[in-house]
Amino acid sequence: MFETHLTVVGRIVTDLRRRIVNNQELISFRVASNSRRRNGEGTWEPGNSLFITVNCWGKLVTGVGAALYKGAPVIVVGDIFTSEYEDKDGLRRSSLEMRATAVGPDLSRAIVRIEQPQPKPAEPPAQGPDVEEPAEAHEDEEPADLALSA
């Protein structure tokens, strides 16, 4: 069938681990996300937590290695799967893993500076949207109900 897609907003809770697997560079780390919910009285209370191992390959390796560290607030996006393995005592264990497609620091919890777009030659950031937006006017009109969404 299909890949299962997931986005997690959380925090890196391990050091980054960098190694070579099948002749490709891999950076992996664990992310934790804890939730809170508003109860019947309108106050917030802590909810469940999610832990996931995030694997970064290919284009992600340089940017992730340069920017992230244990404790960093992150957004991770990718396809998830159950990894089955034997622990050091020979016991069957499973863990939730992600093959990341996009990773970034969360700007609601960090001040960040983009030092360099990547790759440079092919994608000049100042004028370079991936696609041309059609010539329909969007920006000069004030959506009437914008205030409602505040």
Add this chain to the structure above:
Amino acid sequence: MFETHLTVVGRIVTDLRRRIVNNQELISFRVASNSRRRNGEGTWEPGNSLFITVNCWGKLVTGVGAALYKGAPVIVVGDIFTSEYEDKDGLRRSSLEMRATAVGPDLSRAIVRIEQPQPKPAEPPAQGPDVEEPAEAHEDEEPADLALSA
């Protein structure tokens, strides 16, 4: 029923627009994401495009305003809705909008430096996961099938 959640990986295609709505600061911008698909011959071909207006409130305003610009590669996460409005000619129009909950530059397409976690006092990043992970060993064991996911 429920909020509809969406993650978009794309590029900012307008200047950031900063203003005050209902006594709250708002930064909004448009994001475009274009897809490609592998056809029957195994080669990639361009697919459809998605355009969305992203609204950043509250904690996101400072981080987004400090880091992002037209052309930046981004991940945006939030709840989406259809905004109905009249354009300047009095015509009913609709557009897809997001109330963002997390936004970040995409490290597969940018080199980024985290200058300062935010807020400082409450969340020291060096030692501060949001939650304690249970004392189950994850890191010292090599998942057997990791190579398969390369």
Add this chain to the structure above:
Amino acid sequence: MFETHLTVVGRIVTDLRRRIVNNQELISFRVASNSRRRNGEGTWEPGNSLFITVNCWGKLVTGVGAALYKGAPVIVVGDIFTSEYEDKDGLRRSSLEMRATAVGPDLSRAIVRIEQPQPKPAEPPAQGPDVEEPAEAHEDEEPADLALSA
């Protein structure tokens, strides 16, 4: 880059429209989802609404055509894009569209009977999980914190 994936839980608000496009059968319909949010006093209030046109191709046509109708509560899963077109007055308009990968009635709002799995020969439902689950015991152990997630 990538397809943008979305799940909408809502209700069909148009009749189903069935036609042939490029020699393939297509069923399309509109789905609306409205949200509510719990405010500071703990009471629910109406939120924003989302409208989307859902396109069902291939394997989905038979099952969707047999089961669904205007008013049915549904889950729709697929890849989304912005469709640009000219209306009958020659005005440029855009709408949010989904190419569905999975569609089903929502069992929290409907009583449903599965009459026949599809396709029959290749996928006998009674004994047929898509994959073998490893021989790790899951079902005989009571998760300790299950009550917490109630």
Add this chain to the structure above:
Amino acid sequence: MFETHLTVVGRIVTDLRRRIVNNQELISFRVASNSRRRNGEGTWEPGNSLFITVNCWGKLVTGVGAALYKGAPVIVVGDIFTSEYEDKDGLRRSSLEMRATAVGPDLSRAIVRIEQPQPKPAEPPAQGPDVEEPAEAHEDEEPADLALSA
């Protein structure tokens, strides 16, 4: 922070388990989803698998109990978390769990009949969208690029 939302399209691989927890009815089952990917030659090959325990509370109990069984093709939507527990040998284990918000049979893999909308009095299905769609014409116009999305 936030709940982590997930949609899984897969198949039920255990019997449904029905019981009372904290004076509330609960139905739980395991879902497996396996992926395939198109390789460089354009052919499909099997990918990773995901296993998740799905917990259905409240409004979902009646509809799920009436329709689903081991082997059924399903869509499950909800919030996920890591459940930590001790197995019968006293070992710490973890599993991925979902608190479902919407569940349905997948119409790309099953023929289904909706016997009864639920609840009856409040939500007549024939005329009952959750929300009124604005009076903008959507259906009479043929999106110009619809053929492209086939």
